[in-house]
Amino acid sequence: MFERLALVGIGLIGSSIALNAKAHRLARHVAITTRRQSTLDRAAELGLGDSYHMEAADAVRGADLVILCVPVGSSGAVTAEFADALSPGAIVSDVGSVKGSVIAQMRPHLPPGVHFVPAHPLAGTEHSGPDAGFEALFRNRWCILTPVEPIDEAAVAKLRAFWEACGSNVEVMTPEHHDLVLAIVSHVPHLIAYNIVGTAADLETVTQSEVVKFSASGFRDFTRIAASDPTMWRDVFLHNREAVLEMLGRFSEDLASLQRAIRWGDGEALFDLFTRTRAIRRGVIEAGQDTAKPDFGRGTGDPAPGAG
Numbered sequence: 001m002f003e004r005l006a007l008v009g010i011g012l013i014g015s016s017i018a019l020n021a022k023a024h025r026l027a028r029h030v031a032i033t034t035r036r037q038s039t040l041d042r043a044a045e046l047g048l049g050d051s052y053h054m055e056a057a058d059a060v061r062g063a064d065l066v067i068l069c070v071p072v073g074s075s076g077a078v079t080a081e082f083a084d085a086l087s088p089g090a091i092v093s094d095v096g097s098v099k100g101s102v103i104a105q106m107r108p109h110l111p112p113g114v115h116f117v118p119a120h121p122l123a124g125t126e127h128s129g130p131d132a133g134f135e136a137l138f139r140n141r142w143c144i145l146t147p148v149e150p151i152d153e154a155a156v157a158k159l160r161a162f163w164e165a166c167g168s169n170v171e172v173m174t175p176e177h178h179d180l181v182l183a184i185v186s187h188v189p190h191l192i193a194y195n196i197v198g199t200a201a202d203l204e205t206v207t208q209s210e211v212v213k214f215s216a217s218g219f220r221d222f223t224r225i226a227a228s229d230p231t232m233w234r235d236v237f238l239h240n241r242e243a244v245l246e247m248l249g250r251f252s253e254d255l256a257s258l259q260r261a262i263r264w265g266d267g268e269a270l271f272d273l274f275t276r277t278r279a280i281r282r283g284v285i286e287a288g289q290d291t292a293k294p295d296f297g298r299g300t301g302d303p304a305p306g307a308g
């Protein structure tokens with residue numbers, strides 16, 4: 001599919017892409033570059049690529065597909081390191097959990113003649129680093145493409161085919177819509193997990209060990225999410241600020257109304273909400289998705305179906 005794939009950053013997502021490239025023969029040569037020598041050495045030990053470079057420019061030179069796989073806050077600085085070495089006609093993409101900010105950071109560095117097609121695989125775990133990757137990560141998961149003007153349809157089609165070969169279902173949308181949808185289905189839920197685990201750990205009457213010992217399944221799920229990479233998630237919140245604050249505002253209002261229902265013994269309000277949310281989960285399962293599928297509908301004015 002590609003002659004030379006350059007992966008810039010080789011953590012969970014970069015290494016999972018590398019394993020797919022090898023398993024499905026998506027590129028004749030996979031060039032890997034990352035910031036630290038120790039990470040590059042580990043990638044080489046794992047046999048993730050065909051060549052390994054400490055200089056990003058050396059990895060992207062001659063590449064027809066470059067995928068940036070670094071925390072979103074580093075996107076601009078890292079792109080500046082290799083932009084001059086990009087070949088005309090190359091497709092430049094990324095995997096960042098935020099699209100608007102990443103596009104704003106990367107675009108000014110990209111020379112005319114390369115095709116910029118940002119992407120976001122909605123697939124991951126709480127683990128990070130090159131050892132965390134696995135080939136099945138993207139299978140039956142969504143990958144969202146957010147092409148920017150001037151859109152090259154052939155480049156979009158090629159990147160779509162790449163992600164489909166990794167097992168993903170591909171959807172195209174604007175960066176703004178992506179950031180709003182992801183704020184409610186991914187970013188705010190992570191913030192809630194970080195917050196509730198922090199609150200539990202801070203309780204003076206509940207020691208840290210009791211939090212671990214008595215974790216029932218619901219709280220256990222929160223602890224898994226709250227174990228996610230601190231650098232990555234700090235960057236997500238700093239770079240999707242507006243959408244997250246908008247969704248948090250709605251969330252707080254809805255939480256206040258639940259608090260009120262509990263205070264005033266309004267069982268009907270609680271029962272009604274829990275009945276609606278149960279139906280949503282069952283709809284998700286019936287649709288064959290055991291993880292939340294974003295609401296790709298537009299124009300409803302309510303990107304959080306069933307919230308509140």
Ligand SMILES: NC(=O)C1=CN([C@@H]2O[C@H](COP(=O)(O)OP(=O)(O)OC[C@H]3O[C@@H](n4cnc5c(N)ncnc54)[C@H](O)[C@@H]3O)[C@@H](O)[C@H]2O)C=CC1
Nearest residue numbers: 009010011012013035070071072074096097124125128129
């Ligand atoms: N972890 C997840 O579940 C998912 C993450 N993403 C996105 O994928 C991107 C990468 O995330 P992961 O692979 O999980 O992270 P990771 O922490 O496993 O790997 C990040 C990689 O980037 C390198 N790196 C960090 N700062 C750098 C810099 N300034 N210059 C060069 N290399 C640098 C690290 O050495 C490492 O190789 C992020 O933008 C994240 O938002 C997207 C979907 C899921």
Ligand SMILES: O=C(O)C(=O)Cc1ccc(O)cc1
Nearest residue numbers: 097121122123124125126186
């Ligand atoms: O581990 C989980 O449950 C996740 O939610 C993984 C994840 C994290 C970040 C993304 O941008 C997409 C997927």
